[in-house]
Amino acid sequence: MSVTGTYPPLGLDASRLEASRDDALLHVIVSLSVVALTVSAFAVWTPFGIAATFLLTLIVANAMPAGVPVLIICAFLYQNLIVTWYTPYIPDNDTFDALRGTNFVILMTAFCIFLAASFQQRVRALELRFWLLLSIVLCGTICFYLALGIVHGQPKDAVVYFRNTITPLACFHIAVLAASLYPVDLRKSMFWLGAGAIIYGYVELTFTMDFLSLFHGDLYIQRNIARQIETGVWEKSLKETGFVFRGLQDVMTTTFFNTPFFNDILPSVFRIGGPNFHSISYAYALSTISAWLLFRGRWLLPIAALPLLLVIGSKGATFLLLIALAMRIIYRPSRARLTLAAVLALAAIWTTAAIAYGATHGDYHVLGLMAGLRDFMANPLGQGLGFGGNLSSTSLNLSWATAQAEGVASVPVESAVGVMLYQMGVGSFVFFGFLAALAVATRRRLIDTGDPDFLFAFVGIVTISANAVLQEEAFYSPLALSFCLLLVGVSLGTHRREVATARTSQQT
Numbered sequence: 001m002s003v004t005g006t007y008p009p010l011g012l013d014a015s016r017l018e019a020s021r022d023d024a025l026l027h028v029i030v031s032l033s034v035v036a037l038t039v040s041a042f043a044v045w046t047p048f049g050i051a052a053t054f055l056l057t058l059i060v061a062n063a064m065p066a067g068v069p070v071l072i073i074c075a076f077l078y079q080n081l082i083v084t085w086y087t088p089y090i091p092d093n094d095t096f097d098a099l100r101g102t103n104f105v106i107l108m109t110a111f112c113i114f115l116a117a118s119f120q121q122r123v124r125a126l127e128l129r130f131w132l133l134l135s136i137v138l139c140g141t142i143c144f145y146l147a148l149g150i151v152h153g154q155p156k157d158a159v160v161y162f163r164n165t166i167t168p169l170a171c172f173h174i175a176v177l178a179a180s181l182y183p184v185d186l187r188k189s190m191f192w193l194g195a196g197a198i199i200y201g202y203v204e205l206t207f208t209m210d211f212l213s214l215f216h217g218d219l220y221i222q223r224n225i226a227r228q229i230e231t232g233v234w235e236k237s238l239k240e241t242g243f244v245f246r247g248l249q250d251v252m253t254t255t256f257f258n259t260p261f262f263n264d265i266l267p268s269v270f271r272i273g274g275p276n277f278h279s280i281s282y283a284y285a286l287s288t289i290s291a292w293l294l295f296r297g298r299w300l301l302p303i304a305a306l307p308l309l310l311v312i313g314s315k316g317a318t319f320l321l322l323i324a325l326a327m328r329i330i331y332r333p334s335r336a337r338l339t340l341a342a343v344l345a346l347a348a349i350w351t352t353a354a355i356a357y358g359a360t361h362g363d364y365h366v367l368g369l370m371a372g373l374r375d376f377m378a379n380p381l382g383q384g385l386g387f388g389g390n391l392s393s394t395s396l397n398l399s400w401a402t403a404q405a406e407g408v409a410s411v412p413v414e415s416a417v418g419v420m421l422y423q424m425g426v427g428s429f430v431f432f433g434f435l436a437a438l439a440v441a442t443r444r445r446l447i448d449t450g451d452p453d454f455l456f457a458f459v460g461i462v463t464i465s466a467n468a469v470l471q472e473e474a475f476y477s478p479l480a481l482s483f484c485l486l487l488v489g490v491s492l493g494t495h496r497r498e499v500a501t502a503r504t505s506q507q508t
Helices: 014-022 024-044 046-063 065-089 093-100 102-117 129-152 155-181 187-215 217-230 233-241 248-252 279-294 300-312 315-330 333-361 364-378 400-406 416-449 452-468 478-507
Strands: none
Touching: 024 046, 024 065, 024 093, 024 102, 024 187, 046 065, 046 093, 046 102, 065 093, 065 102, 065 155, 065 187, 065 217, 065 478, 093 102, 102 155, 129 155, 129 416, 155 416, 155 478, 187 217, 187 279, 187 300, 279 300, 279 315, 279 452, 279 478, 300 315, 315 333, 315 452, 333 364, 333 416, 333 452, 364 400, 364 416, 416 452, 416 478, 452 478
């Protein structure tokens, strides 16, 4: 299977680049339509949904390959908004999960298509061998630990963490190859999708449940809560914290910036979930889009997104945007190295301070990290995907009272780094090395070219990796690291295509 497409991969002229900007509206419309159609197909029958999603993604990848990154962004950000319309008609949780898994089928179909295209002759001229080989090695490592998790644990848990672990790799591989072969211009697409997400957030914050009930969003949330009730989450919370679950509003209300410091100063706020119906993921989507636009010279949307981030209360996502704001202000090409050093220093200070504070206050995230380090030392090979982590059945019986008394959780949770060390052992260093290689590559490109796209890439990789030390969503949410690496891949691929184009022009 190959990616053919209608765009010439090399030797693009100015008129072609101008026309590619006009394709942005087409890419967004087609992408949203494909997401709506594929979710609808899953609502009819799961096997039909899988087949239809595969076929539609294959058509888009061949007819409009430069639009595949936009398709993935739309699937991550807006899919669950479409799922809500079908919520009253979904008979069981398995079907409900199948609808929400549509974006993963889209992603993996595109990944397989572009992975096959990696072996084409024209790709070899782009000097992507290092990244392609590293992607294959990392993919093989993840698959090995998937098999280990299936054999030794619960297959469903292993598949859930396989999805979360391979998604960043798939996003990067698709983006770097698509942008290397075709002109991928995300400026207008990112602005429109970001504006839509921000407007949605303010409307949700203003009208709360009245707004969500217009398209069954309240029923979507209730289904998630019902599952938590069935598994004893709220009963466990009552025993450990004394919190009494009374209704939907209790779940959707939180203190300002999600911290008790403001309890006596500011009123509680409605914790918005965005069009993807997950607060932390939505916060990362806002901060990633805002940071990317900032380094493109757009200030309006990032400033508009900041109050929403404060309401959601995701400290990691807010940290990403604040670092981006600071670096955007101080960055000059003549002091690129100083700017990059500042990013590393601030990330190190942020992580160290969070661990130090959490260790003295019995913070769950620190306790989960300590468990990951302990279990990695006990078994460096790793347990396999699906063991530990917030989404695994192995953590359902975890007692935080006992963990705080002992200074360590019984299984790694809350920390992406701790969970990954526990699941993949020494194999996790392939993943960490992949991120380090990307950070080094984007640093070099920034110093060589002065292109602020690479400053975004460096800031995103470093800050999200720092957040992952104490936050599981930083690595495992599709709208956090995966979204960031999609944009990083576009920047690196575009640079490689331009270099190849210039070399071809010189030879002719």
